[in-house]
Amino acid sequence: MADVELRNITKSFDKDIGLEKVSLKINDGEFVVLLGPTGAGKTTTLRLIAGLEKPDSGEIWIDGRNVVNDSPAQRDVAMVFQQYSLYPHLTVRENLEFPLKSPILKTPVDVMKRKVNDVAEVLRISHKLDNKATELSGGEMQRVSMGRALVRNPRIYLMDEPLSSLDAKLRSELRIELKRIQAELGATILYVTHDQIEAMTMATQIGVLNNGRLEQFGPPREIYENPSSQYVATRLGSPRINTLPVSIFGGAPAGSALIGLRPEHIHIGSGQDCQVTRIEHLGDQIRLHLRLAGHNIITLTDTHTSIKVGDVIAIQPNNPIFFDANGSRVV
Amino acid sequence: MPKSAIERAAEVTPPAVARRIKGLSDRAIAWIFVTPTIVILLAINIFPLIWTIWLSFTNFRVNRPNNAVEFIGLRNYERILTDPDTWMTMQATAHFLFWTIFFQVLIGFALAYLINKKFKGNDMWTTIIVLPMMLSPAVVGNFWTFLYQPQIGFFNYVVSFFTGVDPTSFSMIGDVSLAPWSIVIVDTWMWTPFVMLICLAGLRSIPDNIYEAAECDRASKWRQFWTITIPMVLPFLMLAILFRGIENFKMFDLVVQLTGGGPGSTTELTSINLKREAFEKWRTGFASAYAVILFVTVFGLASIYVKALNRVKAR
Known part of the structure; x- marks a missing residue:
């Protein structure tokens, strides 16, 4: 395992900007999650680190060495592809053995067997080891694809939405499993997702990408509580942060144009009157849809509430976040 | 509605x-x-x-419709299988089959591999390479007799240019030892593009991300070629061999135009031999037995081959 650092990486495809001046440091043993919508440059970042793409400018340092001109093999990284990329003509076992058979590693047969069995056990695919890769379900393929990375001991694991094709139950199980493996191995992982729960639960650091730029980089709590921009604030939190013109409540700092209200920033009981337009019972929480001066607000309330649709309740901000007209944070 | x-x-x-x-x-x-x-x-x-x-069990001759047709049992089969001439034509066919398939697969795959690389104008090159396949075999046979002509032939000129051998000193279709190769060369020239197209389809069916995964798994280009490219193209390659094998087993028009089976009977492939027996010597019963033997041979070989092909596909 090793430190990985991107310095001012820029990459464009034809005329589209893929990444723009991205700098990012992943320390040894960290679990870094890149969060962002489709096209934000998450996968491009992984491919650049893996060596499958070459940056237009900037440097990539792995373990104290600039690897921009190295081949993927020289970089010693393991990648889990979103589209599985299994070797279709090989069995699951052969797929898992493939990286170990690299002449660079020269793995003895018994070690190889043990590693493959261990990984298969963890990912619960032991019973499928002798199946052909094409005879698996999507979820199984994805696990084999992860297994192919985990059998190795690379400098960094690069994972491109590895859980996206799994069902909810398996996804939450593997999320915990992956976190456990990472802690056990002390592995360095760069993980790409658009799922905020994955990001919040697994990451030691989160990087939020927007249109090829790294908007903010920091621990999950900090990203959630202290977002640097309106964009970052909307990426985390469920229900989403509500943004309203500051004029509605007043008391805003100079230069701010928008007020950002997460459910925990909304105090119910006093302040501005608004109407309850809808109530969603989600079991562990109740979502209130409110209408205030022509704006929609979604917030949470406790599960034993007596509030009904059509009621008028008063709300007021409690420690909200302010943004200027461009969406930047105002402190 | x-x-x-x-x-x-x-x-x-x-x-x-x-x-x-x-x-x-x-x-x-x-x-x-x-x-x-x-x-x-x-x-x-x-x-x-x-x-x-x-x-095939009679002595029927179609040019003597008034003769009584006699049942003669396996006599025709016996005569064919003990006739040394039959084995000569079988050998000529085997030689032709083996070398045409060998060269067509080798060159066809190599061309496909090169064309599959992303470079400018590869569509145009594909079209040019595929041209010979679109010509009529009779035309091809005919103009290659000109190319093989010792005095004015382009083929002899090219050989002489590269080796320094006197172009008039050898005749591809006149020489007993060269004639079998002359038909191999022409068939290879004409049908390699077909094998190339099938190989190309195979190569294009391999997604890029598999190579990328192999790249990350630290497999060398050499290992990628042998563990990914070849196994994944193999079913396509075997299909190409099957098509070419069946086609060339019954090869007739091209060779008749080019050498007419000569000199002597060095390029007399089974189908040419069969046509002689049936429609020049009019030994209909004999020729029928011959046809049955060929049919069983092709059918047998093809079914064994298709079984192997299915096993490769299932792998």
Whole structure:
């Protein structure tokens, strides 16, 4: 395992900007999650680190060495592809053995067997080891694809939405499993997702990408509580942060144009009157849809509430976040 | 709502016919549709096959229709299989088959591999390479006799240019030792593009991300070629071999145009030999037996091969 650092990486495809001046440091043993919508440059970042793409400018340092001109093999990284990329003509076992058979590693047969069995056990695919890769379900393929990375001991694991094709139950199980493996191995992982729960639960650091730029980089709590921009604030939190013109409540700092209200920033009981337009019972929480001066607000309330649709309740901000007209944070 | 084709067809069906059709089961209607095909197939495929098998046990000659047809058992088969000339033509065919497939697969795959690399104008090159395949075999046979001409032939000129051998000192289609190679060269020239196209389809079917995964798994280009490219193209390659094998087993037109089976009978492939027996010597019974032997050979080889092909695909 090793430190990985991107310095001012820029990459464009034809005329589209893929990444723009991205700098990012992943320390040894960290679990870094890149969060962002489709096209934000998450996968491009992984491919650049893996060596499958070459940056237009900037440097990539792995373990104290600039690897921009190295081949993927020289970089010693393991990648889990979103589209599985299994070797279709090989069995699951052969797929898992493939990286170990690299002449660079020269793995003895018994070690190889043990590693493959261990990984298969963890990912619960032991019973499928002798199946052909094409005879698996999507979820199984994805696990084999992860297994192919985990059998190795690379400098960094690069994972491109590895859980996206799994069902909810398996996804939450593997999320915990992956976190456990990472802690056990002390592995360095760069993980790409658009799922905020994955990001919040697994990451030691989160990087939020927007249109090829790294908007903010920091621990999950900090990203959630202290977002640097309106964009970052909307990426985390469920229900989403509500943004309203500051004029509605007043008391805003100079230069701010928008007020950002997460459910925990909304105090119910006093302040501005608004109407309850809808109530969603989600079991562990109740979502209130409110209408205030022509704006929609979604917030949470406790599960034993007596509030009904059509009621008028008063709300007021409690420690909200302010943004200027461009969406930047105002402190 | 607009009416479907079936509804419109139903409307224009005369009431009398409609009434009769209504009484038919689906199965009966299905039979009505397939019967013409079955009749034609029986008439032009199955009946001649059975008739040929029957004739192969007789001494029938089609140019002497008034002679009594005698049943002579396996005498025709015995004569063919003990005739050294038959084995000569079999050898010539085997030589032709083996080397044409060998060169076509080798060159065809190499060309496909090169064309598959992303470079400017590879579509244009594909078109140019594929051209020979589109020509008529008779035309190809004919103009290669010019190319092989010792005094003015381009082929001899090129050989002499690269090796310094006097171009008039050898004749590709006149020389007993060179003639078998002359037909191999022409067939390879003409049909390598076909093998290339099939290989290209195979190569294009391998997604890029598999190579990327292999790249990350630290497999060298050499290992990627042998563990990914070859196994994944192999079913396509085997299909190409099957097609070329069957085609070349019955090769006739090109070789007849080019060498006419000569010199002597060095390039007399089985199908040419068969045609001589049947339509020059008019030994119909004998030729029928010959045809049956060839049919069984091709059919047997092809079925063994298809089994192997399926095993490769299932792997």
